[in-house]
Amino acid sequence: MIKIFSFKRIAIATLLLLLALILYKYPEKLEQNIFEEEEKQPIYLFLIDKNNYVSMIDSYLSNDSSDTIRNIFELLKEDNEYVPEGFYGVIPYNTKLLNYSINNGILKLNFSDEILTISSKNEVKLIESLIFSFTALSDIDGIMIFVEDKLLTQLPNSKENIDILLDRSFGINKKVDITTFSNIKTVTVYYNCEDYYVPISYVMNSDKEKIEIIIESLKTNKFIEGNLSSYLDYQVELMNYENIENDFFLNFNDVLLNSIYDGKLKEEVKYALSYSIFDTYGVESVIFSINSNKIDEFRLAK
DSSP, X not given: OHHHHXXXXXXXHHHHHHHHHHHHHHHHXXXXXXXXXXXXXXXXXXXXXXXXXXXXXXXXXXXXXXXXXXXXXHHTBTTOTTSOTTOBOOBOTTOOEEEEEEXXXXXXXXXXXXXXXXXXXXXXXXXXXXXHHHTTSTTOSEEEXXXXXXXXXXXXXXXXXXXXXXXXGGOSSOEEEOSSSSSEEEEEEEEEETTEEEEEEEEEEOOSOHHHHHHHHHHHOSEETTTEEOOSOTTOOEEEEEEETTEEEEXXXXXXXXXXXXTEEXXXXXXXXXXXXXXXXXXXXEEEEETTEEEEEEEXXX
């Protein structure tokens, strides 16, 4: 009996020791993974790609970065070695961000006058890059640009007037096709290009709802110049939609089933539609349904 009792005590002690080692080791690893996950802040940068489009790439900043605005500013400058190969920033290299302020969702950026050395071919792209990169931050709705404390109201080379307050209604990679000054709509549609996305702002005369224009553009423009493409099936029909606060609900016919892979909507379809809707309607999530049955959801990372 004594031997059996001793054996049980040894077995229990050994089990408790193993359990203690497991609890000691694995929570430490889990905490480390959580910490690593938390120290990344998602950002969206709008840089020039090899096809000369202002393109969106998603990236991360460390959460211990003391100044998100200045970090993004540096990443948008020319000859920056930290941006992915094949992309480049458009802010003239010697430009300094003298100071900035944020008030009620408006970011005021005060640059040194080196920013005025921007080339004529890139001056519009500069404005687009600044607007879209900074308004991708959750607390920024629009920007105002100052040069040496003076408000910028004209493009440096063409002297074309620009608004005092700039937001995404300015457009990006614009394609203008208007015949009258009535019923003008600007709709930004995101297309696939390799492993990133390129927004195209269509400025047109139209009586259609903007969501209808987005769907139609992605269905019909399967391949356009600069290797841009869309994976939305041309037979897909939007049955109905609803915009409730920060959520946008899309209900399609069953042709969208062709775009389902492993129980989820293909990323190329989901992201192109979602990014287009985020820009157009200012919502935070897009919910996808087929015949009123929810199949997927995408929420903008901010």
